[in-house]
Amino acid sequence: MSDSVTILGIETSCDETAAAVLRRTRQGEVEILAEIVHSQIDEHAPYGGVVPEIAARAHADIADTVVARTLDESGLALAQLDAIAATSGPGLIGGVMVGMMTGKALALATGKPFIPINHLEGHALSPRLADNCPFPYLLLLVSGGHCQFIEVTGLGAYRRLGSTIDDAAGEAFDKLAKTLGIGFPGGPAVERLAERGDAERFSLPRPLMNRPGLDLSFAGLKTAAARVVEQRELDDQGRADLCACFQRAVSDCLAGKTERALADFKTRHAGSLRLVVAGGVAANQTIRAALGHVAQQAGASLIAPPLQHCTDNAAMIALAGAEHLAAGTVDGSGLAFAARPRWPLDEASAQSDPAYGGGKKGAKA
Ligand code: KG4
Numbered sequence: 161m162s163d164s165v166t167i168l169g170i171e172t173s174c175d176e177t178a179a180a181v182l183r184r185t186r187q188g189e190v191e192i193l194a195e196i197v198h199s200q201i202d203e204h205a206p207y208g209g210v211v212p213e214i215a216a217r218a219h220a221d222i223a224d225t226v227v228a229r230t231l232d233e234s235g236l237a238l239a240q241l242d243a244i245a246a247t248s249g250p251g252l253i254g255g256v257m258v259g260m261m262t263g264k265a266l267a268l269a270t271g272k273p274f275i276p277i278n279h280l281e282g283h284a285l286s287p288r289l290a291d292n293c294p295f296p297y298l299l300l301l302v303s304g305g306h307c308q309f310i311e312v313t314g315l316g317a318y319r320r321l322g323s324t325i326d327d328a329a330g331e332a333f334d335k336l337a338k339t340l341g342i343g344f345p346g347g348p349a350v351e352r353l354a355e356r357g358d359a360e361r362f363s364l365p366r367p368l369m370n371r372p373g374l375d376l377s378f379a380g381l382k383t384a385a386a387r388v389v390e391q392r393e394l395d396d397q398g399r400a401d402l403c404a405c406f407q408r409a410v411s412d413c414l415a416g417k418t419e420r421a422l423a424d425f426k427t428r429h430a431g432s433l434r435l436v437v438a439g440g441v442a443a444n445q446t447i448r449a450a451l452g453h454v455a456q457q458a459g460a461s462l463i464a465p466p467l468q469h470c471t472d473n474a475a476m477i478a479l480a481g482a483e484h485l486a487a488g489t490v491d492g493s494g495l496a497f498a499a500r501p502r503w504p505l506d507e508a509s510a511q512s513d514p515a516y517g518g519g520k521k522g523a524k525a
């Protein structure tokens with residue numbers, strides 16, 4: 161194998177149609193040759209949330225154009241790629257299938273290997289896009305669909321230490337924004353309003369904070385916030401105050417559990433205390449600051465990918481493909497890989513102790 165690999169990555173698991181061409185050297189240096197993220201926010205905004213069928217159609221409309229433009233910008237021809245990687249789960253299955261089939265079609269036409277990627281592994285490796293952040297590290301993944309602590313000890317070595325038992329943090333932000341009618345996506349809208357709110361005005365719960373363990377829960381907090389809205393006419397200031405209280409509560413929960421997770425991680429990896437925070441909610445400045453404080457207290461360094469790589473993107477998918485290709489650990493099913501709506505990063509823990517989900521569809525995390 162040559163000294164570097166060049167990969168096309170495709171991401172369509174939620175409401176971003178994204179493609180990237182990336183080169184990674186054996187030493188782990190990464191160069192993003194081109195990257196495009198096309199957001200579907202305008203299509204979903206009228207509904208206050210992502211509508212799966214609309215998402216799938218929007219991906220189908222534009223995926224080929226996004227891939228073609230990305231290749232164009234990279235200055236490379238398909239023949240110059242080493243492989244094609246695409247998110248193949250977990251996520252909204254219609255969208256996942258569009259991106260995965262686009263990747264498979266290109267792989268079939270060019271004779272290049274197709275690499276199915278777990279979207280969560282993309283997030284887990286995203287700090288390595290910029291920093292070559294070495295293993296091991298403690299990952300807090302906080303997105304619209306997931307909220308978990310993962311001990312990352314190597315490529316493919318992911319151990320779940322804790323997880324939400326109901327809603328993801330981003331989902332709770334999105335629901336509050338919908339209840340208040342302040343826009344979509346919810347996280348940035350809540351954060352904006354919270355800036356001029358009084359975070360002391362309403363008393364909201366911090367679920368599971370008084371219990372041991374590293375699991376999280378946001379359903380009760382979401383319901384408590386919805387009850388505040390039901391029980392009184394909130395004016396503009398009232399809405400801002402509720403957003404500030406809600407954001408503070410999420411931040412307290414995440415920071416409190418992160419403190420515990422770092423203490424646990426430290427018992428095994430005292431010499432390399434790194435906390436990585438990834439996923440869309442990591443864009444929130446209050447939450448970032450709280451996590452920064454916790455990391456500092458624990459003597460850990462905090463690594464947060466730049467905002468465009470915290471939220472969904474294809475560079476992280478291409479990177480996961482490049483790392484697996486270099487390590488010789490590409491999933492062997494190739495073109496036969498079936499898209500997976502649910503695909504926990506740590507399958508063993510998810511099966512023995514499904515934090516949530518379960519039943520016929522299988523564990524979510
Ligand atoms: O990682 P992501 O782009 O997509 C997945 O869910 O995989 O995360 C999107 C989530 C949404 O729930 C969005 O409301 C939330 O991240 N989010 C934020 C902020 N920016 C995005 N939540 C809180 N504060 C923000 N600034």
Ligand code: ZN
Pocket residue numbers: 279283303439440471472
């Ligand atoms: Zn994501």
